[in-house]
Amino acid sequence: MPAAQTKDDLLAVSAKEFAKLQSLMVTVPSDVATQSVEENWSIRDVLVHRAHWIDLFLGWYADGQAGKKVAFPAPGYKWNQLAAYNETVLAQHADVSWEDAQVRFLAAHDRWIKLVSGLTQEALYGAPMTGGNNNWTCGRWAEAAGPSHYRSAAKFIRACLKQASVGR
Numbered sequence: 756m757p758a759a760q761t762k763d764d765l766l767a768v769s770a771k772e773f774a775k776l777q778s779l780m781v782t783v784p785s786d787v788a789t790q791s792v793e794e795n796w797s798i799r800d801v802l803v804h805r806a807h808w809i810d811l812f813l814g815w816y817a818d819g820q821a822g823k824k825v826a827f828p829a830p831g832y833k834w835n836q837l838a839a840y841n842e843t844v845l846a847q848h849a850d851v852s853w854e855d856a857q858v859r860f861l862a863a864h865d866r867w868i869k870l871v872s873g874l875t876q877e878a879l880y881g882a883p884m885t886g887g888n889n890n891w892t893c894g895r896w897a898e899a900a901g902p903s904h905y906r907s908a909a910k911f912i913r914a915c916l917k918q919a920s921v922g923r
Contacts, residue, residue: 772905788853806863812900819886
């Protein structure tokens with residue numbers, strides 16, 4: 756799927772992928788949501804992770820706009836250390852319930868929508884994101900943090916639900 760090039764396309768793909776993910780989320784029983792499956796990740800973990808990464812993006816944007824140094828992907832980590840960083844994130848959120856994971860994810864999505872909806876086409880796609888340290892626009896970063904993550908989370912959930920139904 757090619758990356759969005761306009762604000763309208765970005766909001767549309769976000770709405771589409773969010774709706775698919777949300778329709779899956781409501782079908783997930785709590786016991787299935789917390790079962791570790793692929794590489795010890797559960798559905799709950801994936802949702803917590805997606806909420807966290809939305810907030811990372813929002814922080815990158817805010818720091819860039821404030822003229823601060825942007826820590827990519829996070830303070831003390833490099834891109835080649837994502838596995839270690841993600842393990843730290845999951846460990847920090849290990850006590851989050853399935854219900855709370857959903858609430859956190861929905862709240863993060865709402866913050867993402869508020870930012871993207873409030874930006875102009877020029878702010879989203881007119882130039883590389885301030886502080887981004889590469890040529891990706893704010894819109895491209897937003898898509899990676901939002902709809903692209905929603906799509907992969909939905910794929911993960913579908914696979915987990917299929918596996919759970921086979922095992923029952």
